[in-house]
Amino acid sequence: MIWIVPKPTDTSGDNSTAMVIRELEKRGIKHSFINLCETNPFDGTLSGELIWVCGMRNDGVQFETLAALGLNNRVVNSPDAIATCANKVQTSALLMKAGIPTPRTFFTGSRDQAEGFIRENNGAVYKPVYGFDGNGVRLVKPGDEPGREPYYLQEFVENKEDFRVFVIDGEPVGAISRRSDSLTHNIHQGGTGRAITIPGEMGSIAARAARAVGADYCGVDLLRSGDGYTVLEVNGTPNWHCMTAPIPSLLTDYLVGCLDGIRG
Numbered sequence: 001m002i003w004i005v006p007k008p009t010d011t012s013g014d015n016s017t018a019m020v021i022r023e024l025e026k027r028g029i030k031h032s033f034i035n036l037c038e039t040n041p042f043d044g045t046l047s048g049e050l051i052w053v054c055g056m057r058n059d060g061v062q063f064e065t066l067a068a069l070g071l072n073n074r075v076v077n078s079p080d081a082i083a084t085c086a087n088k089v090q091t092s093a094l095l096m097k098a099g100i101p102t103p104r105t106f107f108t109g110s111r112d113q114a115e116g117f118i119r120e121n122n123g124a125v126y127k128p129v130y131g132f133d134g135n136g137v138r139l140v141k142p143g144d145e146p147g148r149e150p151y152y153l154q155e156f157v158e159n160k161e162d163f164r165v166f167v168i169d170g171e172p173v174g175a176i177s178r179r180s181d182s183l184t185h186n187i188h189q190g191g192t193g194r195a196i197t198i199p200g201e202m203g204s205i206a207a208r209a210a211r212a213v214g215a216d217y218c219g220v221d222l223l224r225s226g227d228g229y230t231v232l233e234v235n236g237t238p239n240w241h242c243m244t245a246p247i248p249s250l251l252t253d254y255l256v257g258c259l260d261g262i263r264g
């Protein structure tokens, strides 16, 4: 049995959870949903199980419940990896520690310091620490209102497209490039995705980023910088929009392997 935490942003036309469930059903693997908002992690009913988290909200309940369930169950991705990926500060810290190329980044609660970084870099990209889908990401010019603290700021990397590489179990298995007329190329911001074959260096940086945050599988967002690639963030509950690689099937293979691991 696989216990599934469905993605809260699923819609009838764009349903990641259902895509994987179809694969589980083809293989005759039982599954059931968990609603993390209504699961008491202390009642002992879930133990020794495989829990797959397609998505979740940072609402003061779900991350906490999942972390507690993680002590007695195999959770994919691990609660630590999901929490790390949700937090851009912690992700950046781990990428830098692992020596993975990432844009120059500044984090502060001080508006004065934030304005200093924006001035020195002749502008910077401001991102909400727990943001996703490009929400709230904007370019701040010197003299512009820098927004609300805390200030997670990044040097602006000139580009015409960004990249999302899907990594499963250390292997880059699919990638897209995304383009838009705005700063954020996310599909949810109106970007257009196109499947690409993965250049070797992009794949190896993405795999290193997955390892740095401890993700079983993830979506790594990158930009091209100079003659290499630079990692923007790692998504611990990623979408696979526009990928031609059979991600639901590959993800199911991985989950089935985890299930076999539990059964011994």
Ligand SMILES: Nc1ncnc2c1ncn2[C@@H]1O[C@H](COP(=O)(O)OP(=O)(O)O)[C@@H](O)[C@H]1O
Pocket: 103, 125, 127, 131, 132, 133, 134, 135, 137, 154, 155, 156, 157, 158, 159, 162, 183, 184, 185, 186, 221, 223, 232, 233
């Ligand atoms: N430092 C940067 N320079 C240029 N563009 C950026 C930079 N950081 C982010 N972007 C653009 O904004 C998008 C969203 O940023 P990202 O860090 O992936 O946050 P989110 O979690 O909101 O997706 C990226 O996919 C990219 O198109």
Ligand SMILES: [Mg+2]
Pocket: 133, 134, 186, 221, 233
């Ligand atoms: Mg992103």
